[in-house]
Amino acid sequence: MLPPRDIPAHSDTLGETLYSLRLNGLIYANSELIEPWGIAMPPLAGKMMFHIVTEGGSWLSFENGQSHYLQPGELALVAKGLGHNISHEKGQTCEPFFDIPVTKLSERYEFLRYGGKGREKEREKVEGQSEAQVTRLICGVLSFDHIAGQKLITQLPDVIHLSQAKDNLPLSLQSMMQTLEQEASTLAPGGETIMTHLADIIVIQAIRNWITQSNHTSNGWLSGLQNPKLAKALSAIHTQPQYAWTVDQLASLAGMSRSGFSAHFTQVIGTSVKHYLTEWRMNLARHKINQSQVTLADLAEELGYQSEAAFSRAYKRIFGEPPLRPKKLITDKRV
Template identity: 25%
Template sequence: MDPLTDILAGLRIRSANFTRMDASAPWGVTSPGAPGLNFVLLVRGSAILTTPGGPQPIALRSGDVFFKLDDTPYRLYDHEDSTLIDCADVEKLRVGNHIQIGGGGALSTFVSGWFELDALQARPLLRVLPSLLHLKLDQHRSLAFQSVLEMLALETESPGMGSEAVLSRLFELLFVHSIRAYSLQPGGPTHGWLGAIADRHLARALQAMHGNPAEDWTVESLARMAGMSRSGFAARFKTIVGQAPLEYLTQWRMYCATRLLQRGDVALSEVSRQVGYESVAAFNRVFRRETAMTPGAFRKRR
């Protein structure tokens, strides 16, 4: 199993909601930012997106989508001279899941969504993604990705029975396909484990660690998996991933442990064994060092 599949398999969206907004020129919206993951799909029309500290305004065209992965404020408008309305005031215009704003000119339609991911489960992924993902219509869109966007647009335009469940699944698919597209585009990930996947040597070592975290891996054995010398592998891994190989392995083992502990039906000794620790005491020490709590306290809190 490749690392991206391994991490995505443990992610579950919760508290998802969506808005369909028709904005007729002139129009503009300003948002102070909010926790959670936000995305905006431009179904038709055009728009300009700006963020504080952003290098330059981003021109959006029909079919573009962007993800905002932190609480950075942003502005969205049709023209730089348009009056901006605070999103709190925009919300007052909501009728169900639909909002209309603007002065009656050229129309732009958006589908926006907001959802939460479990902070611990999402941490390995959010660490290697930029705070803003902008994916243009013509950038590495697979047929499957485009189909998800079209289904999302249709479902928000004409919701049917079970629409909330359908949209939650579509949000998950949209997130996965967006990460795929980002990974393939020029200037995509070059650092972190997501960047290492693109390195044919390091990818072998990553797949080995993810596929069998309980194995007694050493830098030497991982270097052999990568087909490299020990020193060359260690240096290359540290440069691209940003961590030493065994440091990364320890964090991945603790991530796997949190997933097992959340199940509630796996004995602590079995959790320890499955992530590579013969001694429960040794596992407890490492888990506490990495998460600032004992496995028992983590399980109880969850």
């Protein structure tokens, strides 16, 4: 096997990882909500959900009692797909999201108008009652195609709330969300394409903003990407997983002794470097098996294994089962 290419001395491993993220937008919904209203989002394991308020306001509430109030121009990213309620006020009865009729504008983009139930009767009883408050939201359900994104999700908080009040909403993000709002309101030709790409960029920007501002712990995968001693070794594994890396070679890239590197890697990442390399390869393999018709023999060769049998043994050690293609599930859900 050819020797690996040289890793640049100032390789930005975290930046490379963010660049490699590939979001797969499953649903984008432009919503017009008239009080009283409440929507219950189900848990969506392995997915991310976001809500951007363009008009009015809404409460984002979780079973554990955590809640956030979203004002116009603010974003909430539910990073781990936890079930939650979004409503015009706390305690509002919420309708399951998938039970609410929508207008499908395309395969992935839909319009939702909901709420206002009972307002007509209330207005008959109370003279001069003010008009119902309208809230407009742009929401999305997304998933990461790349193993880096799946690992990143485990490092993120349950909710990233970019708030005007907390002064953690960068001007660049504000500008993008304003453009997203304009596209949603005009629905001009090509608007759906612009909206979906903008939404993906906004989510990545929100994650990047959290990373730069948060005080996350010194250990874990995300910290490893920012660790000057480990970043080059991780970059080598991520970009050249097919190479037969030895601990000595990776330690040399990190500028450390073999024993010191092994101990430091395990302490920060939480697993040995050999296990991490195998796990990274097998997650790449699982993704390709799920997404393409690649043969196991070709996949074994692509990931640096001498035989299909050796590859299959490694796969089973990581996942507890041989590399089989998943059965397609029939579902009536929109994601």
